[in-house]
Amino acid sequence: MGPALPLLLGLALVSLSPSPIAGVHQDEAYEDYAYYDYTEEPSTISDYDLSWLTDLFDVLDECEPNPCLNNGVCDNLVEGGYKCTCPRPYKGKQCEAREDPCKKAKCGRGECVLTDKAPFYECVCELPFRGPDCRKVSRCRPSPCLNGAKCKRGRTRTQFECLCPAGYSGKFCQVGPDDCMVGNGESYRGSVSVTAEGKACLPWNSHLIPNAGEILANSVDGLGPHSYCRNPDGESAPWCFIRKKSKLDWDLCDVKTCSVPPTVPVIHEATDPPTPAPSSGQFAQCGKPEPGRATARVFGGSKALPAAHPWQASMQVRPRGSFTPFRHHCGGILVGSCWVLTAAHCINRMHEMQVELGGVNLDKAEDSEQIIPVERFIIHEDYRETPDALHNDVAMLRLKGPKGQCAKETRFVKTACLPSGPLPDATECSISGWGATEQDSYSSQLLSAKVRLISKDRCTAPTVYGNRLDDSMICAGKMEGGVDSCQGDSGGPLVCQKDGTYYVYGVVSWGDSCGVKNKPGIYARVNHFIDWIAAKLLSD
Known part of the structure; x- marks a missing residue:
């Protein structure tokens, strides 16, 4: 342990088991049987009403409310529990998962992506490969080049080049002269599909991306069946998923900033934090996250949505009196401007502590993060550790700040x-x-x-x-x-x-x-x- x-x-x-069935004492049942007059005919149908019998059973309807997601049909099981019958392409105990038809698909030189119609996948070919399985080669017939660009064949059967007209760029000349972002690019809807390091972006509905099917079914913030860079979660710039050393990763994209404000007003969320009232150390509102417009299921847990967990704290430690870098040690919960709730077993009196608030990536500095030293800690008086359990395992961290004002309330930091x-x-x-x-x-x-x-x-x-x-x-x-x-x-x-x-x-x-x-x-x-x-x- x-x-x-x-x-x-x-x-x-959690499937709740039905409660034990209440029974009737044997002697009482026999006594009722002995006094029954078989010669008397029942006068009304109510004499046959056995509804009272159901009151002896604690019956739990596990299908109310319906636990099955994605239009799954719920059936109660005789032995207790429930079973979901899932419509394709969904599966799992609750129809919460989506089957991956790409496991058996053969896409050659292409990317298998999910679709919303049978067979629920298709191959997006890496040009000049074409055909349903991305194995045939056709360089410039038809031309993959856009915006009037000319397609020039290379020396090998797979080489080609798009000769872009002035002002256009990209492998297929898809990026126009007005393709740029404003601010951090949350409103960007352009056609850049490579990262700043030149890595090709994966389609947002690639089967490699967790819950890509939900992205396809709930396209928001410009996400969908394409590989264009987007910023659905308040990053510093548009980004996309990429392959990196055979693993799924993500990186910021090479999108230029608009030199002249666009003629059409662009509405996006402000990132400047509101300043709390000087007279109060408490936040204006608790328990109300303000994540970006994309939902957390876009990332399926592989990349948490900034501002979705604004009370989350990283409790970081280093040996007291040392100058070594702080490292993540435990989590915590912001419950007041100067107070973080955490577990008592996380506290070590030989550690110097600080907390990081507002960030989601511990390996890089983020504009949204706040790092605040811990002034003191309070361990619950009845905390005790036994070989079997941890009892009263709570502690409070008092952050350093004047007059009860430590953390500042922002979209990324809330209680x-x-x-x-x-x-x-x-x-x-x-x-x-x-x-x-x-x-x-x-x-x-x-x-x-x-x-x-x-x-x-x-x-x-x-x-x-x-x-x-x-x-x-x-x-x-x-x-x-x-x-x-x-x-x-x-x-x-x-x-x-x-x-x-x-x-x-x-x-x-x-x-x-x-x-x-x-x-x-x-x-x-x-x-x-x-x-x-x-x-x-x-x-x-």
């Missing part, structure tokens, strides 16, 4: 709301962090995933955690395994949405291994510590 455990990506859903009461079992919530994944010891990119709250009865079953849990803990995850928090995520948020507002319901604490069947993540139950947290917030 180790404290805190993987941020593996995907949807996690999470504290809950006012319990939430129902099976509520869908989110976890996020830079912790360990299936492939790496940690992630430099902020990752997120969906989990569900698991009932205390299920979590304390003998095959799960037994009697190791107390009232300071809550279970969340996926009983089948695969989606969990992990090392490096400790202290991070479990947030749940209610009426459009996000509440921090748990703090990543501990668990048995990462993503293992019947071993969901254990979180410190924030409801249990509301008074303790409130007292610290009011201490400034």
